[in-house]
Amino acid sequence: MAAREKLTKNQLRVLEKLEAASGPLSAYMLLDQLREQGFRAPLQVYRALEGLMNAGFVHRLESMNAFVACSEPHDHSHRLIAFAICDKCGQVSEFSDEVIGEQLDAWIGSTGFAAKRAVIEFRGTCAKCAALAA
Incomplete structure (x- = not known):
């Protein structure tokens, strides 16, 4: 897994929301939760999610079109x-x-x-x- 220090500010904010969530969150649910932190458009969330998935911090649940933080330290x-x-x-x-x-x-x-x-x-x-x- 890539180091958290290499994540952008938006990626860290999205990751923190996913880690604190009790279940999977859609991109729009994340956007709603992050509006007070300056998120205004879905594209901001999707860009952050893409970077987090590529770095191995987040997974997309295909059947739910939702995202979860990676919970297992694996390759x-x-x-x-x-x-x-x-x-x-x-x-x-x-x-x-x-x-x-x-x-x-x-x-x-x-x-x-x-x-x-x-x-x-x-x-x-x-x-x-x-x-x-x-």
Whole structure:
């Protein structure tokens, strides 16, 4: 992961909001939360998010069109990240496993497909919400 010291002021502000959030945030939710800090346009948020994703600080949840701060200190070079998203409380758990990533790369590569990245999202109920329902 890149050092936080290399982040721009806007990137730091966006990252701090995502780290403090209890769940994923859309770019427009971030914009609303950052207006008092000088953010006026969605493009400011999207630029900051792009830089944060490229640096490995933030992930985009494809199914929700929302963003979360990276919670796991892992190497992003193997391109496979998996998320477990609770449909009840919105909690997001992040997983990364280089061995599984290599196995999936080999499998998809055997078909002739050239993958650039993979995002796997599991939707369901977290352990805390399941215990509350029991």
